[in-house]
Amino acid sequence: MTDIAILGRGPAGLSCAITSRLRGLNAVVIAPKHNTSWLARADRVDNYPGLKETSGADLLKAFEEQAAGMGVETLYGMVRQILPMDGGFMLLVENDVVEAKTIVFTTGASKPKLYPGEEALIGAGVSYCATCDGQFYRNKKIAVLSENDQGAEEAEFLLSIAAELTYYPLKKHEIPQNLSVVNERPVSLARTDGGIVLETDTAKRTYDGVFIFRMGLPLAMLLDGLQTQDGVIFVDRSMRTNIPGVFAAGDCTGKPHQVAKAVGEGNVAAISAAEYIQKG
Amino acid sequence: MTDIAILGRGPAGLSCAITSRLRGLNAVVIAPKHNTSWLARADRVDNYPGLKETSGADLLKAFEEQAAGMGVETLYGMVRQILPMDGGFMLLVENDVVEAKTIVFTTGASKPKLYPGEEALIGAGVSYCATCDGQFYRNKKIAVLSENDQGAEEAEFLLSIAAELTYYPLKKHEIPQNLSVVNERPVSLARTDGGIVLETDTAKRTYDGVFIFRMGLPLAMLLDGLQTQDGVIFVDRSMRTNIPGVFAAGDCTGKPHQVAKAVGEGNVAAISAAEYIQKG
Numbered sequence: 033m034t035d036i037a038i039l040g041r042g043p044a045g046l047s048c049a050i051t052s053r054l055r056g057l058n059a060v061v062i063a064p065k066h067n068t069s070w071l072a073r074a075d076r077v078d079n080y081p082g083l084k085e086t087s088g089a090d091l092l093k094a095f096e097e098q099a100a101g102m103g104v105e106t107l108y109g110m111v112r113q114i115l116p117m118d119g120g121f122m123l124l125v126e127n128d129v130v131e132a133k134t135i136v137f138t139t140g141a142s143k144p145k146l147y148p149g150e151e152a153l154i155g156a157g158v159s160y161c162a163t164c165d166g167q168f169y170r171n172k173k174i175a176v177l178s179e180n181d182q183g184a185e186e187a188e189f190l191l192s193i194a195a196e197l198t199y200y201p202l203k204k205h206e207i208p209q210n211l212s213v214v215n216e217r218p219v220s221l222a223r224t225d226g227g228i229v230l231e232t233d234t235a236k237r238t239y240d241g242v243f244i245f246r247m248g249l250p251l252a253m254l255l256d257g258l259q260t261q262d263g264v265i266f267v268d269r270s271m272r273t274n275i276p277g278v279f280a281a282g283d284c285t286g287k288p289h290q291v292a293k294a295v296g297e298g299n300v301a302a303i304s305a306a307e308y309i310q311k312g
Numbered sequence: 313m314t315d316i317a318i319l320g321r322g323p324a325g326l327s328c329a330i331t332s333r334l335r336g337l338n339a340v341v342i343a344p345k346h347n348t349s350w351l352a353r354a355d356r357v358d359n360y361p362g363l364k365e366t367s368g369a370d371l372l373k374a375f376e377e378q379a380a381g382m383g384v385e386t387l388y389g390m391v392r393q394i395l396p397m398d399g400g401f402m403l404l405v406e407n408d409v410v411e412a413k414t415i416v417f418t419t420g421a422s423k424p425k426l427y428p429g430e431e432a433l434i435g436a437g438v439s440y441c442a443t444c445d446g447q448f449y450r451n452k453k454i455a456v457l458s459e460n461d462q463g464a465e466e467a468e469f470l471l472s473i474a475a476e477l478t479y480y481p482l483k484k485h486e487i488p489q490n491l492s493v494v495n496e497r498p499v500s501l502a503r504t505d506g507g508i509v510l511e512t513d514t515a516k517r518t519y520d521g522v523f524i525f526r527m528g529l530p531l532a533m534l535l536d537g538l539q540t541q542d543g544v545i546f547v548d549r550s551m552r553t554n555i556p557g558v559f560a561a562g563d564c565t566g567k568p569h570q571v572a573k574a575v576g577e578g579n580v581a582a583i584s585a586a587e588y589i590q591k592g
Contacts (some may be wrong), residue, residue: 051570290580295572
């Protein structure tokens with residue numbers, strides 16, 4: 033079992049990983065292959081102490097190299113769900129499973145824009161994980177709303193389970209031939225006695241289940257019971273969330289969205305996680 | 313009036329100064345000439361992201377140069393007292409007076425070790441500022457307990473006011489000829505009807521007032537009403553103390569004592585101070 037699983041590869045996540053290693057802990061950073069930290073796109077950062085007038089990309093590269101040099105492991109992929117287990121947590125990461133004693137969210141500020149009605153249906157007809165929830169829709173009618181290839185792959189798996197599957201591409205991407213595609217823009221979701229009604233810009237259709245695949249997941253979906261407000265994770269000064277063993281750092285804990293703040297919080301989260309593990 | 317007066321020149325103070333400048337604010341860093349940050353004495357820091365395997369002195373130098381390059385002013389001296397005034401605060405800094413809209417404490421972790429009985433007598437016979445309190449002891453009997461040259465200078469000023477002055481050197485330093493020196497080790501302070509009893513390793517003597525000059529001051533003494541616990545300044549996640557316009561960052565806000573944490577908190581304190589000033 034890994035000591036610390038860090039979700040995100042921006043300044044908070046890498047700072048957390050670096051200090052975890054210094055404290056002698058195993059740390060795995062889980063993030064998409066393409067670094068989605070906004071820092072990668074920052075033209076110039078002038079107020080990160082020690083590295084003046086640096087591009088965001090160079091800053092991130094320095095952090096990544098330092099982390100790699102200290103033995104931080106990276107697992108490329110999106111975390112689909114986190115489940116509590118004996119002595120820690122189980123993370124479903126696309127086709128991998130990671131077990132970790134502690135979790136640190138450093139998932140950044142981006143909050144996925146949900147469809148009207150979506151939030152109320154989470155776990156009640158709307159799902160973000162085919163592996164987790166596919167079984168509930170065996171021989172049922174499924175809609176898949178997907179931004180990317182990843183969603184198309186999940187749709188193919190669901191197709192093998194479902195009675196009927198309709199694929200709504202939300203952004204341009206490669207779509208397998210065997211999927212039945214509807215090129216309409218979804219606008220809202222609602223529950224009726226007959227199932228989940230998906231309204232698009234031109235029609236209304238009813239499904240038993242709707243799977244949505246975006247780059248970001250609503251945080252509360254990843255880990256049941258995680259306290260958030262307006263998409264920001266609640267933490268105390270030690271970067272502890274409301275769930276023991278779960279920490280958060282960086283933009284996902286709120287403003288200001290700054291490299292130095294993210295780096296500092298990542299550092300504190302690592303030390304708090306180390307103390308949590310030590311106490312057993 | 314300066315926008316932000318920053319007390320301390322370690323990583324938290326310099327990070328705060330750098331971000332203050334980036335936000336277009338005037339920032340003055342007030343600190344002793346000799347940098348007393350523990351970072352200056354750290355042999356090697358491995359977990360400050362971006363600058364790997366750096367000596368503390370080099371890290372501090374990089375921070376200082378960056379701050380200076382951004383137009384951060386430095387005022388060398390010890391802050392003796394902070395008084396609220398219209399639209400901000402007045403800081404007594406040895407022989408200078410600084411007016412600032414906001415204050416950021418980045419005074420580090422060192423907590424002066426007080427004598428038994430000292431805390432209860434603060435403002436009631438025990439003082440840390442000749443300029444502030446000297447007037448109350450005109451033609452009275454004064455003891456000066458001093459670690460350094462600075463205390464000797466203050467004692468000379470008090471000598472011109474007092475009826476009688478005894479100088480107790482606490483550490484080796486240059487002592488002016490005109491001071492009456494007692495080379496005994498103070499052990500405790502207490503109030504009796506006759507005045508303040510100073511007990512040393514060999515005698516007990518009674519004074520009207522006792523002035524103590526150390527490198528560090530009890531924080532609550534610097535600014536009346538500042539909420540502290542065990543010498544740690546109470547702050548929220550925005551680095552606000554209990555006093556509007558007063559912020560704190562770095563080791564003085566508690567553990568972990570880490571460069572990255574201090575830098576991050578300094579950054580957040582600067583942004584919170586900027587918002588406070590903007591709201592007017």
